[in-house]
Amino acid sequence: MKKTLFYIPLVAALVSLSGCENGFDQLNTNPTAATALNPVFTFNNAIVNTSYPSQILIFEEPIVQQMFSPNSGILSGGNFNIDNRGSAGANAALWQRYYRDNVRYLVDVLAKTKSDASRSNLYNMARIWKAYVSMVLTDTYGDIPYTEAGLGYLNSNIRPKYDTQESIYNDILKELPEAAAALDATKPTEAGEIMFGGDISKWKKFSYSVLLRAGMRLVKVNPTLAQSTVQKAVAGGLMQSNADNAAVRNNANYQNPVGTTLNSTEAANYYLTKNFVDYLKTNSDPRLTAIAVRYVGAKSGPEQTAAKASKDPAVQIGMPLGYDNGTIPARATADGLASFYDYSQLDRTRMGGLTAPTFLVTYAQTQLLLAEAVQRGWTTGNAADFYNAGVTAHMKQLADYGTTTVIADADIATYLQKNPYDAAKALELINTQYWVASFLNGPEAFANFRRSGYPALTPNPYPGKEIKGNFINRLSYPDSEISVNQQQVNQAITRQGPDNLDTRVWWDKQ
Structure with missing residues (x-):
């Protein structure tokens, strides 16, 4: 009798457990959870x-x-x-x-x-x-x-x-x-x-x-x-206009990696080169105003404050290549600067910002490549028209960084008038403009420089190079x-x- 009484609750428990298991998978499945990622x-x-x-x-x-x-x-x-x-x-x-x-x-x-x-x-x-x-x-x-x-x-x-x-x-x-x-x-x-x-x-x-x-x-x-x-x-x-540009539109959820770096640990460590700034200044390029900032008189990173910031193209001074952190202070002094922190930088509140777009393939680049293709006789059209359209498109593209980087139509027209297309120097003009139009598009600027040989850059004179040639x-x-x-x-x-x-x-x- 005792045996019988012992097995009855055990069997009941097993039956009960079996009943629970019959619905276990349904009870433990979230009906609203995705089973596959779109x-x-x-x-x-x-x-x-x-x-x-x-x-x-x-x-x-x-x-x-x-x-x-x-x-x-x-x-x-x-x-x-x-x-x-x-x-x-x-x-x-x-x-x-x-x-x-x-x-x-x-x-x-x-x-x-x-x-x-x-x-x-x-x-x-x-x-x-x-x-x-x-x-x-x-x-x-x-x-x-x-x-x-x-x-x-x-x-x-x-x-x-x-x-x-x-x-x-x-x-x-x-x-x-x-x-x-x-x-x-x-x-x-x-x-x-x-x-x-x-x-x-x-x-x-x-x-x-x-x-x-x-x-x-x-x-x-x-x-x-x-x-x-x-x-x-x-x-x-x-591509037919800047509306067709391929760009990663960075935002608070996925910030611009370059902007993140320039606004954190390396804020005071990167500078526009003398070659780049001088090219833009020499040609009275209105893009310099959108690109550069100089913290005039800054003697250290903490002194790069908004009060010292100048976007005036006339005061921009690029840092010369060939120097390291041991030799650049003397060169800065020779250039009449307070320190090397006084050289011009990419404005990290605008084009170097946290949510600045990353341009990958643009209408401006496309028009400049078409200008070269026409010059080579590979397609029809007017090379000068494509060239002017490419330069204009890049200047207008800068408006995507904010209202303070907008370049006026009158300034664009003045620039093109002072820097006209010259068929005798076509490849150099086109690909130098491509260099400017690919600023911050590092891999493309690097590739097109190797492909075209332009701009005609002077090799970096730093004495400790590892390469045998002039460029990487x-x-x-x-x-x-x-x-x-x-x-x-x-x-x-x-x-x-x-x-x-x-x-x-x-x-x-x-």
Whole structure:
């Protein structure tokens, strides 16, 4: 009897437990939680991560002699023509932001939308964006993972092969027009994407404008392909105004990385170069007023106060290259300044602000490339008209930084009258203007400088350089990448040359 009494409650308990388990999965499932991430949100994450890292201040901006720091240590790079490797090396920043924090998202978007007819526009937008991102990466480093890039998240391929830059460019030249042609405004347009808000027309113009850029990149290595690519881009339809500009519109949620750096630890450490300021001053360029600020009489970082700030172009003085933090004080004294803190800087309350937009591909750049294409006889039109439109567009583009950077139409007209297009000096004029129009677009300014040879910069005279030539030609591979994919990296090095700053990328022929 006692046994029977013992088993009855046990069986009852088991039955009760079984009943609870029957509804356990339903009881513990949040009915309002998302079970899958909408790929447009992943795409937006990729777009946000296309905003250039602050390390363009260490390499690209000093290489093209627009901004630099006289300080050594973690800020060493293009300012002294030396490499900057290591666990936190500046050479790795663009790689991490574009490859690690961008390509992997794009590969995921492509995988999730390729077979979904209702997301075909998002699929083709991602193709276009991946082509653009890959172009920036390969222009910076040379051979990179491309066909197997980002597959670690899909099939555990954690050691992707490195494709040659030539093969990457060949695929980019295929992807951009194909994806643009496949965009269809009669299908869901993905209004949730943050670049163009689903505007199919703007996406097409962006894609063909990137194609134009890619074609012009090939002028030295394959002029025949360059010409046919330019013609295809023009036929497809390019950006028509500043409203078509591709820019990351930074805000309080995702701030401008360069602005974040300039408004925090490095506020008093970066300066406009003498070459850049002198060029703008010599030509009475109204953009200097929008770009520069000088804290007149500042003897230290804390003395760079609003009360000392002057935006007057007449008082701007750029910092000369060739000096470090040990030698720049004497040069500042010789220049009649209170200290090196008295040199001109990018105004970190405007173009160097926390929420300043990051421009990637612009109407101004596109018009200047068209001017060169006409000059080369590769397309029709008037080179002077394209040139004037490009200069005008960049000056008007500065209004996107705020009301205090607006340049009046009369000032633009006066500038163009004093600095007219001259066919005899066309390539230099066009590409020097491209240099100005690409200010803060470090990777593009660096790439176009190597491609065109303009502006005609004097080599940085700093005596401690590591490079054998006059200018840095590429960035070295990150140590973090070498440590996890050494065999593939070594194969790339064997093909293209030593992993240093002297080795040229494929299209940069001497």
